[in-house]
Structures are given as structure tokens and as C-alpha cells.
Amino acid sequence: MPRLTGGHIGKACDVNQEWECVVVGGGAAGLSGALVLGRARRRTLVVDAGEQSNRMAGGVGGLLGHDQRPPADLYETGRRELAAYPSVEYRRGQVVGGEPVDDRFRLELDDGEQIAARRVLLATGMRYCPPEIPGLEPLWGRTVFQCPFCHGWEMRDKRLAALAAGDEAVHAALMLRGWTDDVVLLTDGATGLTADDQRRLDMAKVVVDDRRIVELSGDDDRLTAVVFADGDRLERDGLLVEAPLRQRSRLAEQLGAACVQGPLASDAIGVDALHRTSTQAVFTAGDTCTEQPSVAGAIAAGSAAAMIITQSLLADEFDLPYPPQSGD
């Protein structure tokens, strides 16, 4: 059992095991990263709580080779592929805390185990925050969705609505017009469309309804109607909503990886082009830091991050030239 001492916390750190890389999260980004690390023969632990953000969707839309495949199948296949690499271990569980200790990181698992890592790949995904409307939850990821590229094909030619206000409203409604002719823009009480906005919406034959919404009505996972405060109902088959992203925990912060304001998240992990965070030896990939969330993007990012991690380990071991941290 290795014993790490000192570090900024100034106390001894007992750990049960040391890994060359701990991948936190086993979604598209984490599994992809672990696969590359396994093939690079790096001692890698994946700790995964198993709550991939698209797990409730019927299929993964737009992933080459796996289009419309149920997400659970995709992740199961990913985990099976990892089993071929003896240096990789996958564990179902959660990293509940962590801190830098000297040139390592100590991570605490939800079963109380403490582990040490030379590198950490944060592939924790993000929490999607759709509006809190009664009735939305069972429909989320099925007929209420945040991304037309993910769900638009399944919703083609149906009766759709976009719920959005402000600058995003017109854009959201017009995006949906790529998939169907029947789009209503719901603003839930917000007003203030400019003459230009209205002209564009008229051109696309998008109807605007600014009544307050009180509920979504559904049958199982199918949206049937949007219910307004005046009791009236608008029958719809699908609803596009805004769903800002938020970190799922404070882990990045605990490890010293700075978060920044991004277009989708107020606390996206700051990352450079090589997937390095503001803390040397902590890397991130996938929804944690992207401006365009997608399974394909997360797989690509996880893979690229793992290649950089491997190079950074080799740099430590054999003094291999390695790009300096941005800002150095």
C-alpha cells in the first residue's frame, strides 16, 4: 500500500491503491478514454456512478456505427471492450471527494476506500437542467428534449413546440422547422419579440403563444399536450426546451481545476486544446467542458485526452518532450 505524505494539506495520506490514471465517469468520454489508456498499457481505474445523461433516451441519435442504439447497450459494449485490457479496472461507484497531495491526487470513493492517482481524467458529464414544469420528468429525453440533432429525426413531421424566451426563442423555433412544418413557439409569459423576430417567425409560419404554462400532459413517455394557466390545452407530440448544464459535484474544484463561464454552462471546466485543466495532471473530456454536447464528441474527446495523458506519463518517466501547460 503506497503512502503519500505532505502536499498542501500538510498531512500524511494513506491510500489503498495507486493508479496511473483514474477516470472519473464511465459515459462516452470516460469509457473511450479508458479504452485508449488500456491499449497503452496504463494502470487505469474507471469509477462510474452509471448515470449517463442520455440514459433515458430511446436511442443514441447520430453516432456513426451505432445510430439509434439504446444508450445502455452502447455503454455495456464499452465496458465489455475494456475487459480485454488487463491494466484497466471498471468499478461501479462514486468518487465523493479528492485533493492534490504532492504530485499525486488522493480520491475518496463512496465505499470509504482512498486511492491515489498520478493523473485524473474527469469525465463526469454534466447535470442537464430542463425547466421545472409539472409532468415533464417522465417525458424528458423521450418527447421533451433539448437538442434537435439528437431527437429531431424521431420527431419529424410531428406537431412540435419550442419553449424558449429571450434571444434563444426565435433560434429554437426556427431550428425545429428543419424537421417539421408545424411549430409553435411558447414563451411562458415572456414578451418582447422584435419586429425582426416576428418577421422571421411569420416567414417560417411559426405561431407564437405567450400564455403561462402550468403542466405537460403525457401518456407514458409520450407528450400529448401543453396545459396553460387559463385551462386551455395545446396538443403537441414533442417539445424542445432549454436545459443549461451544471457540474454534478465539486470534484473539479476540489482537485484545483478551475471552472469558467461557457455558452451552455456557468461552471464548465476550463480546458486547453489538449484537454488539460488549470491543474497540472488533471484532464477533462466530454460534457464537462464542451460547447456542443454529443456522444460522438465525447468519445472523440475522451480518446484524445487519453493520448495526451499517456504522453504526459511518458514525459515524467523518460523526460519526453511534452507541451507546456498553457499560461506557463
Ligand SMILES: Cc1cc2nc3c(=O)[nH]c(=O)nc-3n(C[C@H](O)[C@H](O)[C@H](O)COP(=O)(O)OP(=O)(O)OC[C@H]3O[C@@H](n4cnc5c(N)ncnc54)[C@H](O)[C@@H]3O)c2cc1C
Ligand atoms: C436526454 C438526453 C438525450 C441525448 N441524446 C443524445 C443523442 O441522441 N445523441 C447524442 O450524440 N447526444 C445526445 N445527448 C448528449 C450526450 O448524451 C452527452 O453529450 C454525452 O452523454 C456526454 O458524455 P459524457 O461521458 O461527457 O457524460 P455522461 O454520459 O453524462 O457520463 C458521465 C458519467 O460519469 C458519472 N459520474 C459523474 N460524477 C461521478 C463521480 N463523482 N464518480 C463516479 N462517476 C461519476 C455519471 O454517473 C455518468 O455515468 C443527449 C443528452 C441528453 C440529456
